[in-house]
Amino acid sequence: MEIRRVIVPTAIVWAAPTKLKAAQAYLKAPDITTWLAQLSTADQEALASQDVIVTQALLNDRVILDQVKGDWAHVFVKRQATHLERRGYPGWVPLTQLSADDQELDYPTTTVRLVQAQTSLLDEQGQTVAQLPLGTVLTTTGQDSQQIQVLTPLGAGKISAQAAQLTVGGVNDGDRLLALGREFLGTPYLWGGITPQGFDCSGLVYALHRALGYAIPRDAQDQFTNGYPIAPEALAPGDLVFFAADHGTGTVHHVSIYAGKGQMLHAPKPGESVTLTPLCRVPYAAEYVGARRFWQ
Template identity: 35%
Template sequence: MNIRYVRDTFANLWLDPGKVREVDRPSLHCPMDRETWLAMGTENRLDLVGRLESQVLYGAPVQVMEEREGWVRVCVPGQFTPKDSGGYPGWIPASQLTFDREYHQAWETSPFAWVTADRSRLLLDSGEEVELSFMTRLPQVGERDGDVIVRTPGGETGRIPAEEVTVARQLPVTGVEARIRTAERFLGLPYLWAGMSSFGFDCSGFMYRIFEANGIAIPRDADPQARYGQRVSKEELAPGDLLFFAHEEGKGAIHHVGMYIGDGSFIHSPNTPNPVKINRLTDEPYHSELCWGARYQGGESFT
């Protein structure tokens, strides 16, 4: 199996290299010019639909399927999708991926330092800094002076403030209240199509990370999230359940997901003009498009 690891804050997963626009060029380098790329206007953000598929965080593995002209076609283990049994498929610039044998071995066996702060900074031994997203995980190799020491995909070690990470091979399943508190920390964060980082989430990416942070694995996209959880009717909704919204007044294709937080309200990452927010189920178009909910409690199988 040909595995590589992401060596930037995050790597974009593109549908097709031929669909990358000029405005996306700052995101193709390593390190990417993240601030310039994220500063694109609303029209360009809307135009990411049909171009960008998902994102992969710093240090995470991808399985290489093909290489072509500076690009690598990969599958992303852990981002479950019916599109490919190996994980979410797409293209990443080759420069944003690397392989170090010691890192690979540590990834397979060591406890992880999970970034549970909204964001953090990794200080490499070389003096370079890497900004880290919420839910970045790196193999932990020690502790020193209030920092967690981690191994990095480039073969170095580095330091992350201990108060900004949780060290565990797998994060424990927490209660519903913790899940809701985690989600509420991101109120106001801008929406980003295909976003999987705390620099911008799409609707299903937001839910994926919130559940992951609380020890529960769910599929990557809204439609499989709706199909693989325990189905819950509108009348049976409980806090912590996912809510799904569909075209044709709730009878068509699912296009949106949020999380019920009780008292007729839900939290979600709505769309490009609107950041993470809380809405009422009586608000339109959500009232007419709500189709059902899904409950995940940990341990679900997606095969």
């Protein structure tokens, strides 16, 4: 079993090596924010309806290399649990976005999770190497009150100590999940997205839990299957609310975060952005299938 690491801030994981026009535009200039802003709503809807993107992986995430096909690698993203494959979320990434190996350190280390929307990774001379998104997990080798020393597939570097300090409060992690989620209101929708550059519904939920240290499945159906059931009358901020086809009797297709007072925070669909919506609004009220909790 060969292990590699992601060497770009955010790697899009594709369903297959793709020649879709929108995908090719990204591969020529892989800046997700710029690329997404240039996509039409029709392009975004095509990415979703054709299931072109399956997920994303972040810098330093470990993947299992399954096979190589030309310039592409089929991998399993180890940090993202799914019923599709026990080894991790399956998909394709360009070989250029993976390390040549998985170098392990010979001494004990700790890790740090980035909880800010964006964090500058600096090299040892203090020059910016990359901008890292929420949820990135890095190996640490030391820190002081100002900076944390880290090791990455790009080499040794440092980040601001504030990057790992949660600035939202609350009486429990449910409150903190919701408060962190509110910081991303207005973030554009991206099918398969798990970063503040663009979220899909389950990607938003996954990213917020990951930032707070909770390992939950990547997709809505798996989140529904694995979470702790919560009755409607017991809903609390931070709980996950799920919706299914066929008036709540079919496959789970959407997830949101309960925001209190009958509202939910979610990433609705292509062309829209993270927003607050009443639970009673059409079509959600008729498709409610249940609620789950991971934070307690």
